[in-house]
Amino acid sequence: MQTILGAGGAIGTELAKALTHYTDHIRLVSRNPIAVNPSDQLFKADLTQQEQVSKAVEGSSVVYLTVGFAYSLKVWQNVWPRVIDNTIAACKAHRAKLVFFDNIYMYDEHSLDGMDENTPVNPPSKKGEIRAAIAARLMDEVRSGTITALIARAADFYGPGINDKSVLTETVFKNLAQGKQAFWLGKANKTHSFTYTPDAGKATALLGNTPEAYNQVWHLPTASNPMTGAEWVEAIAKEMGVKPKLMVAHNLLVKFMGLFSPFMKEIGEMMYQYNKNYNFDSSKFEGHFNIKPTPYSQGIKEIVQRDYPR
Numbered sequence: 001m002q003t004i005l006g007a008g009g010a011i012g013t014e015l016a017k018a019l020t021h022y023t024d025h026i027r028l029v030s031r032n033p034i035a036v037n038p039s040d041q042l043f044k045a046d047l048t049q050q051e052q053v054s055k056a057v058e059g060s061s062v063v064y065l066t067v068g069f070a071y072s073l074k075v076w077q078n079v080w081p082r083v084i085d086n087t088i089a090a091c092k093a094h095r096a097k098l099v100f101f102d103n104i105y106m107y108d109e110h111s112l113d114g115m116d117e118n119t120p121v122n123p124p125s126k127k128g129e130i131r132a133a134i135a136a137r138l139m140d141e142v143r144s145g146t147i148t149a150l151i152a153r154a155a156d157f158y159g160p161g162i163n164d165k166s167v168l169t170e171t172v173f174k175n176l177a178q179g180k181q182a183f184w185l186g187k188a189n190k191t192h193s194f195t196y197t198p199d200a201g202k203a204t205a206l207l208g209n210t211p212e213a214y215n216q217v218w219h220l221p222t223a224s225n226p227m228t229g230a231e232w233v234e235a236i237a238k239e240m241g242v243k244p245k246l247m248v249a250h251n252l253l254v255k256f257m258g259l260f261s262p263f264m265k266e267i268g269e270m271m272y273q274y275n276k277n278y279n280f281d282s283s284k285f286e287g288h289f290n291i292k293p294t295p296y297s298q299g300i301k302e303i304v305q306r307d308y309p310r
Contacts, residue, residue, distance in 0.1 A: 002208065003027040003060040003096075005047055005087060006067025008034055010162045011101055011154075014201025015064060016040065022209045029056040030067075047083045050090075057090035062208045066101040071266050076130045084134040088141055091149070098138070098149035099208045101200075103156075104280070105270075106132035113191075113277040117153075117217045117284055125269040142215050151217040152204045155280035156273075158299065159197025160306040168194055168232070176237050177308040181245040185267065186274025188229035188248045193280035195222040196294045203285060219282040221293035226279055235297065239304045251275070 002019055004012050007028035016036035019026050026040050033042040045052040047067055057063055065087050069075050084100075091098045106129075107115055108122035121136075123129045141147045158168040171183040203220045207213045227235060230246060237244035249257070251271050258265030286292060294302075 001025045001027055001041075001060045002062045002064070003029060003043075003057060004064045004066055005029045005045075005053070005056065006065060007036075008032075009066060009068045010157065010159060010166065010197050011068075011200055011204070012064075012066040013161070014159070014197045015066060015101075015204050016201075018202040018205035019208075022205060027056070027060065047086060048079055050086045053083075053086040054090045054093060057087075057094050057096055060094060060096045062099065063087065063091055063096045064099045064101065064204065064208060066204075071263060073126050073130075073266065076127060080130050080134050081137075084137055088138065088147060092141075092147055097208070097214060098147060099204060100135070100138055100149065100151050101204060102135055102151050102153045103131060104153060105130075106135060109272045109276070112273065113279045114281055115155075115219075115279065116281040117219055124272055127269065139217075148214050150207060150214045152200075152207055152220055153217060154195040154200050154220045155193040155222050155278070156195070157197050157200060158194045158303070159200075160303045162197065172233055172236055173303065173308065176233070176240055176242050176245070179242070181247040182233040182237070183247050183249060184229040184233065184274075185249050185254065186229070186251075186271055188233075188246065190275065190277050191226040191228050192232070192274070192278045193222050193226040194296075194299075195220055195280070196299045199293050203289075203291070206289065206291075218285050219280060221285055221291055222280045222282045223293045223296050223299075224279075224281070224283075225296070226277075227296060229274075236300055236304070239300050240308055241310060 002023050008030045028040050029043045029045050043056050045056040106121045106123045108120040109124040111119045123132045142149050162169045175182050200220045233246045234244045258268050
């Protein structure tokens, strides 16, 4: 049995699809799980509750933690420490391997242009401090030999069928499709990498089923030639056949919008990621597995054809 804790989101869904190449026994765990594959086993659980997590993990050989919580510092402070502790405890108790899907919030803000697995951990935000703490908690257990685990880390992501939790979808794809201006956070002349969700799902499944991949950090395959914000808008608009109308939201505007929008208030401390070149390096994964990520032009085309057909 291979189990996804936090199934149903953009990554969990793609992961569930990809796991069928390795097993017919897939368990999807969330508050309200929905089958992705016909044979999926559905298990309702609250990941903040230790006993429920233990029952969800029981009988699993590999557990994938892909849960995504509301984009709120208070929520993260409250739930993430409990969820990582519950998951580690359950995997230890049931002798399951753990694959943790992570982001890059813990990296030093001056090292974003060429991030790899050795980028210094020095979080400049409170959300980043939480992500650094839970990653360190897991890797401390790995180093002590009490658990077999790995961290699969992605850049900001984009992909087909995403309804939320993707800034690029919410501010560019959807706006242009509705005839509105695209909305780009930060400086539109800075490059920004995005991980394609189908690539992330396939790569995470591959890592989970590769024994030698454990007990280390991996960057998931991400195209190496990121576009600037303006170029992203132009490329998406061209594929949609619309004008590349663009509004740039600088720091002061985001701060002002945060007075009225909870999401914009939360994004404020993360603006440093959009004011610098954000270049995600996945050469370790690509070299080890001889797998190349989906080019941005192809990813954009697949999203538009599926979600925004003319």
